[in-house]
Amino acid sequence: MTGQPDAFICDSIRTPRGKGRAGGGLATVKPVRLVADLLAELQRRSGLAPETVDDIVLGCVSPTGEQGGPIGRTAALLNGWQMAGPGLQVNRFCASGLEAITLAAQKIRSGWEHLVIAGGVESMSRVPMFSDGGAWQFDPEISGACEYLPQGISADLIASLGGMDRAMLDGFAARSHRQAAAAWDNGHFDRSVVPVRDDLGQSLLARDETIRPDTTPETLAALPPAFADLGADGHDVTALRHAPDLATLRHDHTAGNSSAIVDGAALLLVASAAMAARQGLRPRARILASGLCASDPVIMLTGPVEAARRALRTAGLGFDDIDLFEVNEAFAAVPLHFMAATDVPLDRINIDGGAIAMGHPLGATGAMLTGTLIDALERTGGRRGLVAMCIGAGMGTALVIERI
Numbered sequence: 038m039t040g041q042p043d044a045f046i047c048d049s050i051r052t053p054r055g056k057g058r059a060g061g062g063l064a065t066v067k068p069v070r071l072v073a074d075l076l077a078e079l080q081r082r083s084g085l086a087p088e089t090v091d092d093i094v095l096g097c098v099s100p101t102g103e104q105g106g107p108i109g110r111t112a113a114l115l116n117g118w119q120m121a122g123p124g125l126q127v128n129r130f131c132a133s134g135l136e137a138i139t140l141a142a143q144k145i146r147s148g149w150e151h152l153v154i155a156g157g158v159e160s161m162s163r164v165p166m167f168s169d170g171g172a173w174q175f176d177p178e179i180s181g182a183c184e185y186l187p188q189g190i191s192a193d194l195i196a197s198l199g200g201m202d203r204a205m206l207d208g209f210a211a212r213s214h215r216q217a218a219a220a221w222d223n224g225h226f227d228r229s230v231v232p233v234r235d236d237l238g239q240s241l242l243a244r245d246e247t248i249r250p251d252t253t254p255e256t257l258a259a260l261p262p263a264f265a266d267l268g269a270d271g272h273d274v275t276a277l278r279h280a281p282d283l284a285t286l287r288h289d290h291t292a293g294n295s296s297a298i299v300d301g302a303a304l305l306l307v308a309s310a311a312m313a314a315r316q317g318l319r320p321r322a323r324i325l326a327s328g329l330c331a332s333d334p335v336i337m338l339t340g341p342v343e344a345a346r347r348a349l350r351t352a353g354l355g356f357d358d359i360d361l362f363e364v365n366e367a368f369a370a371v372p373l374h375f376m377a378a379t380d381v382p383l384d385r386i387n388i389d390g391g392a393i394a395m396g397h398p399l400g401a402t403g404a405m406l407t408g409t410l411i412d413a414l415e416r417t418g419g420r421r422g423l424v425a426m427c428i429g430a431g432m433g434t435a436l437v438i439e440r441i
């Protein structure tokens with residue numbers, strides 16, 4: 038349609054990622070506080086008036102306990118935004134933070150809203166993964182009827198079907214740590230990462246906590262398979278039923294070539310051109326299109342390819358028109374499959390590392406990847422970028438942006 042207002046990303050910030058367990062750098066910080074402090078930083082940087090915020094849309098995958106309810110509204114109230122900043126909680130599993138950005142763009146392109154804060158939060162140390170339950174995973178009748186597989190088994194299935202051996206998976210994982218460490222050392226995250234502080238102003242965490250710069254394929258090769266026992270419990274039978282050409286399922290994913298469990302939050306400021314001008318905001322990127330798809334629920338994690346194709350088709354672009362890609366490293370097989378299916382070269386994907394090194398704070402990850410992509414486009418002079426994410430239960434989503 039013509040005449041629709043564009044949606045612009047004017048700023049993007051995030052916390053460092055802390056180990057998602059007791060003793061992790063952010064384990065003592067409530068998730069609502071992570072969001073509230075980022076809201077305050079956005080306000081400080083932009084000078085925005087809270088009453089101009091039409092909505093706060095946040096992804097959260099385990100919205101229960103401390104993360105229950107529309108946590109964005111709670112964070113706004115904590116900051117004294119009593120008469121501004123309503124809140125909406127979004128759950129599309131691992132892509133919740135990216136879905137929040139898509140919803141913000143749709144709100145603005147509709148013309149009904151003009152300034153939306155979008156992002157996500159997940160405190161995996163305080164609200165463990167799967168805390169909210171769900172019939173697909175935990176109701177034996179429903180999960181059996183749906184042929185539920187744990188995601189790790191699906192990752193092993195993708196690797197087995199794609200001819201990805203352990204060396205390939207570990208090699209990609211080692212690259213993630215190497216690229217992330219170099220990105221930090223070269224200041225690539227300095228603009229976006231906001232240190233988390235305690236009530237006395239002392240820094241609790243200023244840098245992503247799970248990066249291991251000395252990681253090599255050789256050190257990773259010593260780790261045991263992470264999902265072999267799950268496979269032996271009967272899940273291998275389900276997987277192989279959907280892959281009749283495979284004699285056996287190789288279990289080559291480990292804790293070292295899968296994403297780390299971490300805490301974190303991220304926020305983006307999304308505005309129309311008119312509102313950005315009125316508030317004195319400088320747009321950094323234009324949101325061009327999004328793509329969403331359902332994919333095979335057993336193989337499950339191949340959705341990023343089709344979602345990217347749909348987003349590019351909507352934008353009138355092809356893969357060759359994209360300078361940089363962020364493909365979430367839920368498991369090493371996911372970006373490796375994406376590259377094999379699209380012919381996108383390695384040097385255009387996750388150039389600053391990914392979730393294998395820095396961690397995957399579920400509801401926040403999509404927003405973090407988008408911010409990382411904007412920073413990378415600005416730094417390299419690239420024009421367009423694409424974020425793609427796999428999602429549990431067989432889904433995929435993607436977002437295309439253009440640097441201003």
